Amino acid sequence: MRAGPGGGRRRRAPGLGGSRRGRDAPARRRPRQRDLRGGAGGTGEGAPPGASEGSTEVLVVTGMSGAGRSTVADRLEDLGWYVVDNLPPQMLSALAGLAARARRGLPRVAVVLDVRGQEFFPEVQSALEELRDRGIVVRVLFLEASDEALVRRFESVRRPHPLQGEGRILDGIRAERDLVAALRGGADLLVDTSSLNVHELGARVGDVFGEAGRPRLRVTVMSFGFKYGIPVDADHVADVRFLPNPYWEPSLRAQTGRDEGVRDFVLRQEGAEEWLDRYVAALEPVVAGYRREHRGFVTVAVGCTGGKHRSVALSEQLARRLSGADVRARVVHRDLGRE
Numbered sequence: 001m002r003a004g005p006g007g008g009r010r011r012r013a014p015g016l017g018g019s020r021r022g023r024d025a026p027a028r029r030r031p032r033q034r035d036l037r038g039g040a041g042g043t044g045e046g047a048p049p050g051a052s053e054g055s056t057e058v059l060v061v062t063g064m065s066g067a068g069r070s071t072v073a074d075r076l077e078d079l080g081w082y083v084v085d086n087l088p089p090q091m092l093s094a095l096a097g098l099a100a101r102a103r104r105g106l107p108r109v110a111v112v113l114d115v116r117g118q119e120f121f122p123e124v125q126s127a128l129e130e131l132r133d134r135g136i137v138v139r140v141l142f143l144e145a146s147d148e149a150l151v152r153r154f155e156s157v158r159r160p161h162p163l164q165g166e167g168r169i170l171d172g173i174r175a176e177r178d179l180v181a182a183l184r185g186g187a188d189l190l191v192d193t194s195s196l197n198v199h200e201l202g203a204r205v206g207d208v209f210g211e212a213g214r215p216r217l218r219v220t221v222m223s224f225g226f227k228y229g230i231p232v233d234a235d236h237v238a239d240v241r242f243l244p245n246p247y248w249e250p251s252l253r254a255q256t257g258r259d260e261g262v263r264d265f266v267l268r269q270e271g272a273e274e275w276l277d278r279y280v281a282a283l284e285p286v287v288a289g290y291r292r293e294h295r296g297f298v299t300v301a302v303g304c305t306g307g308k309h310r311s312v313a314l315s316e317q318l319a320r321r322l323s324g325a326d327v328r329a330r331v332v333h334r335d336l337g338r339e
Helices: 069-076 089-101 113-131 145-156 167-187 198-209 260-269 272-292 310-322
Strands: 001-003 057-063 082-085 108-112 137-144 189-192 218-226 238-239 295-304 327-333
Touching: 057 069, 057 089, 057 113, 057 167, 069 082, 069 108, 069 137, 069 198, 089 108, 089 113, 113 137, 113 167, 137 167, 145 167, 145 310, 189 198, 189 295, 218 272, 218 310, 238 272, 260 272, 260 310, 272 295, 295 310, 310 327
Parallel strands: 057 108, 057 137, 082 108, 137 189, 218 295, 218 327, 238 295
Antiparallel strands: 001 082
16 A cells, blocks of 8 residues: 555556656655544644645545556646555545644545455445545546456556456456446546556646646547547537538648638538537536536547547637636547547
8 A cells, every 4th residue: 555645665557557767766755644543533633724624625546457547646646646545445534534634734635446455445435425425525536448458458567457366357357347337437537548658647637637726627628530439438429520521622631620721611611600609508507517516527529530620620619618717628639640
């Protein structure tokens, strides 16, 4: 178990969970982790004036083994989060109480929970509900990856899946998917790391969790091509293939939706501006509802045939219109450059 910034050895999942430091790089010195045995009703020392459990934010990092939990934990720690790895769910309550009572306060705490907790893991849901009942803001980040990507990562490091037993790696992956299904369904943010390397995943974590003065809702507008499949982490999917395809214009074929020529071509088509107006209007009550429910993240996917022209141009426009005082919208072009 690793507590950051607390010392100790840490077990790592393969693949995107690998260390970013070289073998000879000096280890970072970290202060010792405080004793968690005091629990919610323990004798904490020197709580800062005005500190309360409600001011603490707990981010639960979970998901599939090999999907990148260790990479995310490292990046969060670099961003100033207090990170605890492989914590039994029964200790979440004690950790939250300790964070609220710390002298300088620990407003942002991240906890990595996964099947390494073995018999403790099934109690995750009840532990999260207990924190929410106490008024603590709890968000869940679920890291996903395809079976193919996970098998490849485990084979590359020649390590077994923690649940495979005497079976195959794929048997362990399937067993894990059954165990984490409820967490996946209730996650605030789902990230598919199948096509991400450690640097890309770290950059995404920085974009989402790096700012101290974070807006209440972060919207990712993702363009994609239907021929490559619908993004598994999409909360909403829009199909813009009803518009003429710039691909059939010889002068525009090699360009993308980021280029002025393609953008102007798409926006002047009948129905394009109307679609933008109505889709933004349709999302407004959804965004308001997410804020009321304290949901921090949402992914809106916009698809065309290849993810190069129409979806790219309209995703850029949609993100601009959605951005506001309480909303930060960012654009990700999943399939741009894939052809």
